[in-house]
Amino acid sequence: MNEETTADVAIVGYGPTGQTLALLLGRLGRKVVVVDRWPNLYPLPRAVHFDHEAARILQACGAIEDVNRVIDQIDTYQWRNADREMLLELDWRGDGPSGWPVSNIFSQPELEAVLDRHVKALANVEVRQGWSARALAQDDAGVRIEVERGEMRDGQWRAAGETGTLRARYVVGCDGANSFVRRALGVAMHDLGFLFDWLVVDVKPREKREWNPKTWQLCDPKRPTTLVPGGPGRRRWEFMLLPGETAADMNKREVAWRLLEPWGMTPETAELERHAVYTFRAQWAERWREGRVLLAGDAAHLMPPFAGQGMCSGMRDSVALAWRLDAVLRGIAPDSLLDSYGPERSGHVQEMIGFSVELGKVICITDAEAARGRDAAMIAAQQDPAYRPPPPPQPRLGPGLWSEGAPGAGLLGVQAPVDIDGRRGLFDDVVGLRFAVIARDRATLDGLSDTSRAALARWSAALIDLSSGVDVTGAYRAWLDQLGCAAAFVRPDFYLQGGARDAKDLDRLIGDWRARAGAA
Numbered sequence: 001m002n003e004e005t006t007a008d009v010a011i012v013g014y015g016p017t018g019q020t021l022a023l024l025l026g027r028l029g030r031k032v033v034v035v036d037r038w039p040n041l042y043p044l045p046r047a048v049h050f051d052h053e054a055a056r057i058l059q060a061c062g063a064i065e066d067v068n069r070v071i072d073q074i075d076t077y078q079w080r081n082a083d084r085e086m087l088l089e090l091d092w093r094g095d096g097p098s099g100w101p102v103s104n105i106f107s108q109p110e111l112e113a114v115l116d117r118h119v120k121a122l123a124n125v126e127v128r129q130g131w132s133a134r135a136l137a138q139d140d141a142g143v144r145i146e147v148e149r150g151e152m153r154d155g156q157w158r159a160a161g162e163t164g165t166l167r168a169r170y171v172v173g174c175d176g177a178n179s180f181v182r183r184a185l186g187v188a189m190h191d192l193g194f195l196f197d198w199l200v201v202d203v204k205p206r207e208k209r210e211w212n213p214k215t216w217q218l219c220d221p222k223r224p225t226t227l228v229p230g231g232p233g234r235r236r237w238e239f240m241l242l243p244g245e246t247a248a249d250m251n252k253r254e255v256a257w258r259l260l261e262p263w264g265m266t267p268e269t270a271e272l273e274r275h276a277v278y279t280f281r282a283q284w285a286e287r288w289r290e291g292r293v294l295l296a297g298d299a300a301h302l303m304p305p306f307a308g309q310g311m312c313s314g315m316r317d318s319v320a321l322a323w324r325l326d327a328v329l330r331g332i333a334p335d336s337l338l339d340s341y342g343p344e345r346s347g348h349v350q351e352m353i354g355f356s357v358e359l360g361k362v363i364c365i366t367d368a369e370a371a372r373g374r375d376a377a378m379i380a381a382q383q384d385p386a387y388r389p390p391p392p393p394q395p396r397l398g399p400g401l402w403s404e405g406a407p408g409a410g411l412l413g414v415q416a417p418v419d420i421d422g423r424r425g426l427f428d429d430v431v432g433l434r435f436a437v438i439a440r441d442r443a444t445l446d447g448l449s450d451t452s453r454a455a456l457a458r459w460s461a462a463l464i465d466l467s468s469g470v471d472v473t474g475a476y477r478a479w480l481d482q483l484g485c486a487a488a489f490v491r492p493d494f495y496l497q498g499g500a501r502d503a504k505d506l507d508r509l510i511g512d513w514r515a516r517a518g519a520a
Helices: 016-027 052-060 064-070 108-120 180-185 253-263 310-330 335-363 368-381 427-431 442-446 450-458 475-483 503-517
Strands: 004-012 032-036 049-051 071-073 076-081 086-091 103-106 125-129 131-138 143-153 156-173 189-191 196-205 216-219 225-229 235-240 270-280 283-285 293-295 417-420 423-426 436-439 462-465 487-490 496-500
Touching: 004 016, 004 143, 004 310, 016 032, 016 052, 016 108, 016 125, 016 310, 032 131, 032 156, 049 052, 049 310, 052 064, 052 103, 052 310, 052 427, 064 071, 064 108, 076 368, 086 368, 103 108, 108 125, 131 156, 131 180, 156 180, 156 310, 180 293, 196 253, 216 335, 216 368, 235 253, 253 270, 283 335, 293 335, 310 335, 417 427, 423 427, 436 442, 436 503, 442 462, 442 503, 450 503, 475 487, 487 503, 496 503
Parallel strands: 004 032, 004 156, 032 125, 076 216, 156 293, 436 462
Antiparallel strands: 049 103, 071 103, 076 086, 131 143, 143 156, 189 283, 196 235, 196 270, 216 225, 225 235, 417 423, 436 487, 487 496
16 A cells, blocks of 8 residues: 545544444544554453443444444442442443443454444445554644554554555544553553553353342452453452552462463353453643644543443544534634543543543452441441432533533433334434424524524524424433423434524524534
8 A cells, every 4th residue: 555545534543433433434424444453453352341322423424223232231230348248339220321231241353243244344434454644634624644554462552664645634533542542642651550460351151140249340359350341241349459469469360260260161161252451540741733634533532341331432522523523624613623622521521531440449358447437338328218329420510511500511411212204113213313403382493583593594403393293202301301402413422512492592502502613
């Protein structure tokens, strides 16, 4: 590949974040090229959980039906102490506000294979696996990336001698924790100093077995342990390394089998699919954009896995970037629209990281006396009649485009079934991935000024009148009741620009969006 290839967007990295971004941009009609150093999809398990919001993003990608064939759902997430007493139980049954199950379990190789098929079905998306980005330079018109073909030998990438160049108007680094793109930009990571090594072990039991509990944390100071499904037909154990234990000593098959044996997992009862020591970290990039180059996924943030939000956060990055890049590339928004991406997503992911760290502080206790104090406090809390287990976090976006002070602004919106012009289905399937004004009645929409209407039309925004039988289940009216609003203005990444209490308030909200987004 010696020729220079031109694209709207070049994506470096082809994990779930890069795949999702490629799918979203490709479905929006953008010309995309993806490069990834691995010649084939990475074959071993890594992430195992995504939530209702990530499912909605997969819906927007057009892949959710196929993804649903390779997932399991979680009922509860329990924490128990060394005596198996209940410390905390989170109920993750049912659907979340995005219209999909609150919690979903999968095997990452199976998920990536599904997304890969969908990406490669798009004629305007080119995927070049086995190519590593080696250098990049940008100017006012775009970014030039030097790439080199290689192969994996004994887990190490080795150059094969063939080189080439890519040119794109924008580049997104989705290339993981050791991101080349981030290093090339000279971007530092803000580090909370949360560092714990865990041995992660994935197995495939040879016989079907009912696990009770199915998903839980063993908060035993002698060896904090995570026990979760690893996707259909799989189980995962995560064993915390104790003081004095090293990764080199622990990352061995015989150690994995020794730790698994008390759980009935032996070479006779299970296949050991993978064992690896990971350092759980809490970090985020200090800058998410440098000119025409942006960061997403693990290249921009890392968090402990205790809330199952690492991959979900990368997918949120993708949908937040996709509509912005599309608007800029179509010429309906200025390049400055991209400036809001990093602050919004960084603020959101910092809350997710903080939540995961707080869970980790409870779990990663190896002092017996401290563990007894923790156990007593958590058990006592459950005796309080007012006690309610914490719900899954739904943070507000960091500062950016959304209208501060407007009801619900910066928070995730809902998705429910609608019926519009005889077409019934989930909102995004019927309306599409675009801005939407959802109003209780026609009078609220009729109060929009000509200027607001023109801006909304330029962005192909949907105007939804709930009084015409659209709201099949009443979910949207209930949501507006909760907001105390007559209308809500929702962005293509499902977050609210804000709610409006009446028609005049709605017009002011649209005006604020126009000013912030450059949506003249």
